[in-house]
Amino acid sequence: MCSFSPSGASVRETGASLATHQRSLGDPSLTYPLSPPLTRGCPRTSTDDLAYPLEVGYDHERLDPRLFEQEPGPDIARWAPLLPPLHAPTLGEGGTPLLDLGDGLHLKDESRNPTWSHKDRLNRVTVSAALAEGAPGVVVASSGNHGASAAAYAARAGLRAVVLTSAGSPPAVQDFARAYGATVLSVPVEERWPLLREIVDRLGYHPVSNQTVTHTGHPYGPEGYKTIAYELFLQLGRVPAAVFSPTGYAELLYGVWKGFTELRLLGLTRDVPRMFACEPAAGGPHARALAAGAPAAIVELGPTQAYGIAGPVGGHRGVRAVRDSGGEAVLVTDDEMRAAQRRLARLGVWQELSGAAGLAGYRKLARAFDGPVVCVATSSGFKDVGVGTRSYPARAGLTARDVAALLEQDA
Structure with a gap:
C-alpha cells in the first residue's frame, strides 16, 4: 500500500x-x-x-x-x-x-x-511531538534556519510559532519566518533562553530548541x-x-x-x-x-x-x-x-x-x-549575512569588447 x-x-x-x-x-x-x-x-x-x-x-x-x-x-x-x-x-x-x-x-x-x-527533517519530528502533546504552538530560539523551518512546519500543522531571534540575524531570514505567520521577536542573547523557558512553562508551548546549560x-x-x-x-x-x-x-x-x-x-x-x-x-x-x-x-x-x-x-x-x-x-x-x-x-x-x-x-x-x-x-x-543589501547600478555604453574583458577578468 x-x-x-x-x-x-x-x-x-x-x-x-x-x-x-x-x-x-x-x-x-x-x-x-x-x-x-x-x-x-x-x-x-x-x-x-x-x-x-x-x-x-x-x-x-x-x-x-x-x-x-x-x-x-x-x-x-x-x-x-x-x-x-x-x-x-x-x-x-x-x-x-x-x-x-x-x-x-x-x-x-x-x-x-x-x-x-x-532543519526541515528535525522539525517534521519535533512539531509532530508538539501535536502529540496537545501544545498550542512551538517556541524556538534561533537566528536562522531553525526558526524559519519550525515556523513552516507549525503552520502546516495548524499550530502557532514563536521565534526568538537576535537583532543581528539577517532581515531576510526574519521575514522568512514571519511569512509563515510566526511571532518573531528580536531579543538580547542573554534573555532568549530564559524567555523561551517562561513561554514553555507559562503558555504551554512546546520547545523545539535547547533549554539547558550544555x-x-x-x-x-x-x-x-x-x-x-x-x-x-x-x-x-x-x-x-x-x-x-x-x-x-x-x-x-x-x-x-x-x-x-x-x-x-x-x-x-x-x-x-x-x-x-x-x-x-x-x-x-x-x-x-x-x-x-x-x-x-x-x-x-x-x-x-x-x-x-x-x-x-x-x-x-x-x-x-x-x-x-x-x-x-x-x-x-x-x-x-x-x-x-x-x-x-x-x-x-x-x-x-x-x-x-x-x-x-x-x-x-x-x-x-x-x-x-x-x-x-x-x-x-x-x-x-548581507545577501540582497548591495545594489548594482546600470552601466551604459558597454560593448562586446568590454564584456570580453570582464569575462577574462572573472576567469
Missing part, C-alpha cells in the same frame, strides 16, 4: 513507529517512557554544569526488512518505523540529491529541502537526521568512509551517525563512517571537549560570519559521534569557509557560509580515505 506526499512521490508504508522509549546518553541503562519528550535533558544524570541529552530507542526486531528496498525520496514518513510517531503533515522534506564532485567526493545538498535547509535540545530532533544516513546508504550503494558535517550544536552530526549505527545493528552493513565535526575556528566547543576528554564544553565565541553554526555551547551528542566513530573535530576559519563556498558556487551549488563548513573541513584536512567521502551542505546561500 502506498500513500502520496504533496510532491507526488510514492511513499511505501512499512508500518507504524517502532519507537518505544527515551534513553539517557549520560547513562544508557537509564530509560524513560517515550512521552512526554524530556526537553531539559536527562533528569538523573544532568547537573548544574552539564546536561546530558536523551535519544529514542526502538524495537528493531519488529522492523519490516523491506524498509530499505525503496528508493530515497521526499517525505521522511517512508522511514516511519525508525522515527518517533509522525503526526505533523509533510512538506516534502528529505530525498535530497547526492552530487558527485569527482575523485570520490560527494555533496549531500540539504538546501533542497522545503525551507532550504536540513546542549541537549529536543530528544526527538536528531532522529529526523538519521534519514540522511539511510538515503546516503541507498544513494551510494554502501556506507561512506567519512562524513564531514557543519557543526553547531551537533544534532545533525549525531543524527547521521546514529542512522549509520542502526544500519549496522540491522545487519545491513558491517562498516560505519568516521564523523568529522566542522566548527568555526572562532569557537569550537566540540573540539575543546574532545581535546580535554570532557563530555561537553563551553567556550568563548569570537567574531565569525558563520552565524548558523556559531555558538559557545557544545553538547555531548557531538562528542559521542566523533569519539565513537574515530573521527575528529576540524576548526575552519571564515576565509576557509568562503573559499569552499566559492568552490561550490562554481559547481552550481550556492550555500550560506555555514553550509560550506563541511567542504572547508574536508579541504583543510586534506586526507585520503579508503572509500567515498560525503560533505553535508546544509543551507541555501540566500540566507547568508
Whole structure:
C-alpha cells in the first residue's frame, strides 16, 4: 500500500513507529517512557554544569526488512518505523540529491529541502511531538534556519510559532519566518533562553530548541537526521568512509551517525563512517571537549560570519559521534569557509557560509580515505549575512569588447 506526499512521490508504508522509549546518553541503562519528550535533558544524570541529552530507542526486531528496498525520496514518513510517531503533515522534506564532485567526493545538498535547509527533517519530528502533546504552538530560539523551518512546519500543522531571534540575524531570514505567520521577536542573547523557558512553562508551548546549560535540545530532533544516513546508504550503494558535517550544536552530526549505527545493528552493513565535526575556528566547543576528554564544553565565541553554526555551547551528542566513530573535530576559519563556498558556487551549488563548513573541513584536512567521502551542505546561500543589501547600478555604453574583458577578468 502506498500513500502520496504533496510532491507526488510514492511513499511505501512499512508500518507504524517502532519507537518505544527515551534513553539517557549520560547513562544508557537509564530509560524513560517515550512521552512526554524530556526537553531539559536527562533528569538523573544532568547537573548544574552539564546536561546530558536523551535519544529514542526502538524495537528493531519488529522492523519490516523491506524498509530499505525503496528508493530515497521526499517525505521522511517512508522511514516511519525508525522515527518517533509522525503526526505533523509533510512538506516534502528529505530525498535530497547526492552530487558527485569527482575523485570520490560527494555533496549531500540539504538546501533542497522545503525551507532550504536540513532543519526541515528535525522539525517534521519535533512539531509532530508538539501535536502529540496537545501544545498550542512551538517556541524556538534561533537566528536562522531553525526558526524559519519550525515556523513552516507549525503552520502546516495548524499550530502557532514563536521565534526568538537576535537583532543581528539577517532581515531576510526574519521575514522568512514571519511569512509563515510566526511571532518573531528580536531579543538580547542573554534573555532568549530564559524567555523561551517562561513561554514553555507559562503558555504551554512546546520547545523545539535547547533549554539547558550544555546542549541537549529536543530528544526527538536528531532522529529526523538519521534519514540522511539511510538515503546516503541507498544513494551510494554502501556506507561512506567519512562524513564531514557543519557543526553547531551537533544534532545533525549525531543524527547521521546514529542512522549509520542502526544500519549496522540491522545487519545491513558491517562498516560505519568516521564523523568529522566542522566548527568555526572562532569557537569550537566540540573540539575543546574532545581535546580535554570532557563530555561537553563551553567556550568563548569570537567574531565569525558563520552565524548558523556559531555558538559557545557544545553538547555531548557531538562528542559521542566523533569519539565513537574515530573521527575528529576540524576548526575552519571564515576565509576557509568562503573559499569552499566559492568552490561550490562554481559547481552550481550556492550555500550560506555555514553550509560550506563541511567542504572547508574536508579541504583543510586534506586526507585520503579508503572509500567515498560525503560533505553535508546544509543551507541555501540566500540566507547568508548581507545577501540582497548591495545594489548594482546600470552601466551604459558597454560593448562586446568590454564584456570580453570582464569575462577574462572573472576567469
